[in-house]
Amino acid sequence: MLEERSTTYDFHAIESAWQERWERDRIYLTRDDDQRPKYYVLEMFPYPSGDLHVGHAKNYTFGDALARMMRMQGYNVLHPMGWDAFGLPAENAAIQRGVDPDSWTRSNIANMQRQIRLMGTGYDWTREFATCDPAYYKWNQWLFLRMYEKGLVYKREAPVNWCPVDQTVLANEQVEGGVCWRCGSPVERRNLSQWFLKITAYADRLLQDLDLLEGWPERIKVMQRNWIGRSEGVTFSFDVEGVADAKISVFTTRIDTLFGATYVAIAAEHPVVERLMQAAPKKRGVIEAFRDSLKSKSELERTSLMEKTGVFTGTYAINPLSHEKIPIWVTNYVLAEYGTGAVMAVPAHDERDFDFAKKHGLPIAQVIVPPGVQVDGPLTEAYVEDGRLIASGDYTGMSSTRARAALAQRLEAMGIGKTTVNYRFRDWLISRQRYWGTPIPIIYCPKDGEVPVPDDQLPVFLPANVPITGQGSPLANDPSFINTTCPKCGGPARRESDTMDTFFDSSWYYIRYIDPHNERAPWDPARVRPWMPVDQYIGGAEHAVLHLLYARFFYKFFIDMGWCTGPPEPFTRLFNQGTLLYNGEKMSKSRGNVIGIDDTVERHGVDAMRLFLLAAAPAEDALPWTEEGISGRVRFLARVWRASEPFFARAKSVPLDRLPQVDGEAQRAIVRAVHVALKSGADETNTRRFHFNTTTARLDELVNLLTAATRDSRYWDDPAVLYAIHALPILLAPFAPHMADELWSRLGYATSVHLERWIEPDAAALAVAEITLVVQVNGKVRARIQAEPGIDEDRAFSLALAEKNVKDFVGEKSVRMRVYVQDKLLNLVV
């Protein structure tokens, strides 16, 4: 008997009504005094750049579904949101369009906040903050000063990365392939006096503690390891022939190749070059010309596609063990910033040295041979593996491993070398010659020098109404900001005009959410203790060596200060979102292929958008956006509505904490489908796999069953159907929260479905009356037999042999072996 349906699912009305009601009833507020176990889930906070597109929606939807799922699993969930609000785009808008960075940022925040709410996300907005709030950046300054006191902040003149377009220096982590990470222009190298954070002091802990991070993608850990780039070796020095006061210190991981060193290569910027030119003045001209030719090239040109070139200095180093005289060359391929800026060049056993030696006619002396191999003529390429030493004086015959230990000891005993550890990464340069950031709280006094701003004078406010022209640092050009008095002597002094890298702001924001309104400290350790670390952090892989490394560094500092306690890592698990693709490319504003959230919600509704983003693929995978795909989810929601509708007017209480009394296989199948879906959601959550695409597939199966059943009004009082219809809003709650609450309320429940618990999957409901036993002959499926669960092997065997197809394939042959997997499979080997 088919019934006319009277209403349709009006998602516009329903979605906005529920969002208002959740807001009014404050159902997503998180309290500290909650007895349930805590769960802190956090998405990397966004930069307020303007409009959100559905690519952003993918991230927030996933985090929201995960948070809702954990809440329904009985956790006290902390799920906050805020704004990484300092940064260049605001300032560029000021330069280009004359708008005030603060108002530009605030209006973007307002719009993005509206859009994030529009997605039906369940954040605790009472904890919201923006890093450009003085109430927040005051604590940036305070943390900076504590680091300053501990010697973790220092100012130093060094060759640094300068972006000529953004008119500021950059950290090494912000130079990607020789170009600026923001604007893509080639980065230049300049010698400037800048503020650094001593992240290298934490190198070993940052490296070692990666092993604790079992819940992090291996790929991210590998990237961090490579970035930190620890290598063990020996640092020793060469004497320079005839120049008693010039020693050239080199670092090598292959001291076993020492007897094969045929020249010394040094960076053009190396300070010893000046001394060498004095010793061999005839060479000054060519060396200076060479150095200048490098200076005029950008970092990009210097590091990529560049041939190895160099000039002989006219001076010689003395090999400390063989006492051989080897030429010293200035080259373009030795980096001034790594190691000592000079290397012992061993062409036979290093590819770069081999290339260089070939090109410049330098000798190639083989001193390592593969184990069990005799020297058989000159090398055609560098042999870089370990082996056995030859032509190495007392060390000939040793293995590389033994020789490394022996030579290190020898050089140490001679007082010219020692075992050292080198890191590839550098201290973190945090000065920025820009306006829209946290002012660095330092004052320069002609009498007292560098003076930190006292705590009681914090924050150093970022002044408003400063002209921003793109020419020079805006703060440096603002006399009312720059001119101040010395906190020590009271005399006239100048403020530091640089602001902090915004990655400083994002290195501790996850703690501030726990105690967001604290005016006396960045946070109260007692309040933070129960919440940290973040249980699940969610964000893109692009921050692998930026934010994620910096935040780990800060957290270790906090632990050392006693401000945080417990495990040494801030993010227990890390989930990398996959990108959203459109027309085969990553959806992004810069590519101009974005689909807006407002438009999508207007046309299809929030729940349909959310379901599509969750159902189409696992969250870590890249996902192509399709209009057809979202239409499919609109149809799904319409089916849910149609199946549930007959029950709205007939609301009756259905206990969900126990299974309904049902008979008949069709009824049991419906109850089973409910519990299969419940189990899928619970499993994905409990294993922290969060592949909700499989859970939504189970919901499709359930709704397909219900669609068929509820078309016939005779089933409207069926206990299995009633049970399923009442369980459905709970199943939908994490994924389609508006539909879920609307159904729940129409079924007669007064409180929000989002305050309900996920129903525990029930083994009895999941049990099947009959199993399908697969019968294989020699590993190929030949029959499927229906049998009672728990069937024993002998009985399965006799049933199998009764199957015609099995008989045909066994034939005259005898069964040599049987493999039986309980309730699943029987394999007969003949």
Place this chain on the structure above:
RNA sequence: GGGCGCGUGGCGGAAUUGGUAGACGCGCUGGAUUUAGGUUCCAGUGGGGCAACCCAUCAGAGUUCGAGUCUCUGCGUGCCCACCA
């Protein structure tokens, strides 16, 4: 060049511990309902064959009673680092 992943229908994907390959959705085909359909519902949809069956998870080999899953080789593809001594 080095490191780390990944290759399953027309498409997104499922198969969590080696045990029915292709769940679920999209698309497509046919049918029903409708004045109409860009609605809804039903059925079909990896390839071959009339059929019994055979073939099929990038290609090839191996381990195993049994391989999408484990091992090796090759190919393709993606990401990260790219002179780090």
